[in-house]
Amino acid sequence: PGGQALRNEIAQLYDSIDPDQVLAHSGAQEAIFNFMNAMLDRSDHVITMFPTYQSLFEVADAIGCEIDRWYLTQDQHQWTIDIDQLKKLIKPNTKLICINTPNNPTGYTLTNQQMVEIAEIANQSGIYIFSDEVYKGLELDGIERKWFVDLYDRAVSLGVMSKAYGLAGLRIGWIATKDKEILEAMTKFKHYTTICNSSTSEYLATIALKNGKKILDRNLSIIRKNLDLSDIFFEKYRDLFQYNKPMCGPIAFHCMKSDLSINEFCNEMVEEAGILLLPSEIYSYRGNYFRMGYGRTDFENNLKRFEAYLIDKKLV
Template identity: 60%
Template sequence: MKIKNFELEVFFTKYEFNAPYLLTQPDCQSISINELLSYRDGAKEEFLNLSLGYTEVCGAPKLRQMVSSLYTTMDESNILIHSGAQEAIFNFMNIFLNKEDHIITQYPIYQSLFEVAASIGCDTSKWMLKQNNEGWYTDIEELENLIKPNTKLIVLNSPNNPTGYTFKEEELLKIIEIATKHNIYIFCDEVYKGLEVDNIKRPWLADLYQKGISLGVMSKSYGLSGLRIGWVATKDQDILDKLTKMKHYTSIC
């Protein structure tokens, strides 16, 4: 595999921990372990008694159960824990896509959401966000016009990095209608869920679509990037099985 530099991370490597002022922080202000454990009685004692041994490849059952409670149609069997979101993106693209496949990615978007697919050899099309005096918007008809006979995946990011644009529920339902019509899967990066500018609560993509995969993480809206906990949620057990086996080659547990 030959993959291009992740230019945002190259930039952060140079400046993130050296610049006197940081106006590009992609997550919330974090807190100390002591402060985190103070939010629940008995949490500190429980934390100090945690075993530092291996956990299940799919993630500790209690953690998966807690993550599944964020969703309305999921239980712990629908959740696979990863070491942050980036591992989940990399693993999913590699188990799901082949070089003859075509994908459509919302754009602009986090680089790995299209670059990993491109490194596999996939044909990639960009579904461009548009902007007017009222802000960012999408053209759903344009999305359908990008579909090819070999289109296998639509990649979304909502709330969007870097624009902040967030799909309305009716827009998501229209996208799902198109994907269903053409038998296309949807991978939705939802790591900024909970930070919507309009403060409107929206359903997770995986709760709405049988062939939907939702990506979540503790780094962004929770401000707990040091924990390195991400996950995917989906009703597709075949994808979860393949992801679990791919994880044997990455973080393992």
């Protein structure tokens, strides 16, 4: 399940979780894969917030589950989601609702009230919630959100060192849940994947979590500085782009107001300018959207290269 010291630190992130209710993994990907393979079968119906991190629907799809997408939509320059639409998607065989909040790729995050409403909907039908919350702690509005596991006994909250903390090389992730059946099933399944984690990585992750607030504050300051630059950039080029400022985390999902293929645009951008933007096709999402990152300390220089490319191609 992970070393005791690591699980002690992870448990302190939550309001109602004990160390024995934490299961450490080799990154978030293993945790998603193990949960779905341990808890789902082909007769199950899964609802997933969309767009989202690909594994949150691809693994269930590979198992053979029936999947419905619960779409985020745009309200002017912000993303939003309709809770009533979630209710309409529930079927007699719905076993799981997959949440991704803060959301990858949009940077949207649910409010505490929305989370309570979703938990109540799931509880009415005894549905599991698997909530990918790996960017939690980087809320830009300063309002702390709850973890789903603190709101609902059949919820699983996913965390990882690679996203909000920026420590991807450690390859340490975890799930927290109060559901004994899930903990037992995932513990058994892990014996067939990685068995255990790197002790060195667990040791370093424990040190990082002890200093978690310092790390998150540093990362937030980088994001805020970069978003200030981004505000100016996208206001300047508002005729070409729809700017969708994130609510949380270092990523946003902007839209290009052009007939140019977003795939071609992103491919040429990385090949000619060395700037990596992820086109919406990667997320199986329609439209001329692209994901843009705000977590790097060299963001200002890269934004200048982005602008130079647009000027060189006579796009602005």
